[in-house]
Amino acid sequence: MSPACLAAGPSLDFGVSIPPTARMEIRDPAVFLDYLASTHQRTRRLLPLIPPDDIEWAPKAGWFSLGGIVRHLAGIERFMYAETVCGRPSAYPGHGRDLADGLDGVIAYYDRLHAESRALFAALTPEQFAGRTTTPGGATITTWKWLRAMFEHEAHHRGQLYLMLALRGVETPPIYGLTAEEVEARSRRA
Numbered sequence: 001m002s003p004a005c006l007a008a009g010p011s012l013d014f015g016v017s018i019p020p021t022a023r024m025e026i027r028d029p030a031v032f033l034d035y036l037a038s039t040h041q042r043t044r045r046l047l048p049l050i051p052p053d054d055i056e057w058a059p060k061a062g063w064f065s066l067g068g069i070v071r072h073l074a075g076i077e078r079f080m081y082a083e084t085v086c087g088r089p090s091a092y093p094g095h096g097r098d099l100a101d102g103l104d105g106v107i108a109y110y111d112r113l114h115a116e117s118r119a120l121f122a123a124l125t126p127e128q129f130a131g132r133t134t135t136p137g138g139a140t141i142t143t144w145k146w147l148r149a150m151f152e153h154e155a156h157h158r159g160q161l162y163l164m165l166a167l168r169g170v171e172t173p174p175i176y177g178l179t180a181e182e183v184e185a186r187s188r189r190a
Helices: 003-008 029-044 066-085 102-122 126-130 143-167 180-186
Strands: 132-134 140-142
Touching (some): 029 126, 066 143, 126 143
């Protein structure tokens, strides 16, 4: 167990040894594509749960609507991340209803842009994956690190979808199989 874990409190030894030099790195394009598929599926399974009449509901005027978040995720993945890692400038079109309207249209847009993005990511060579990408802000960053930021971005907006669906009274699946209450009930007590 690492010194940081030992200093944090009681031992939580799960029988896993993690080298101190290990980092959250996805440097292999094939591993990236597998992780992309699982990350995308965790978000995608929420979309059919959106009540059709609530697709443009937002918790506050001027904030993302449910449909706006879905269009934003699709557009950012395809027109910012996929474009920039292919050496082109960002072409993000925004997240407006003009891009896709209604629940079925929004889901179709999300699925189509994800398929296009995945195809572009799959075409990257290992050298391109390890190369440099210029972000819309003009910074240069290692391509795999830039794509890692895409996962953080999606997780952020997936959390918004969970919260917004809860505010609309929609039951959502636990993200990894157990609810917080189920984890607590199954946890060892000190």
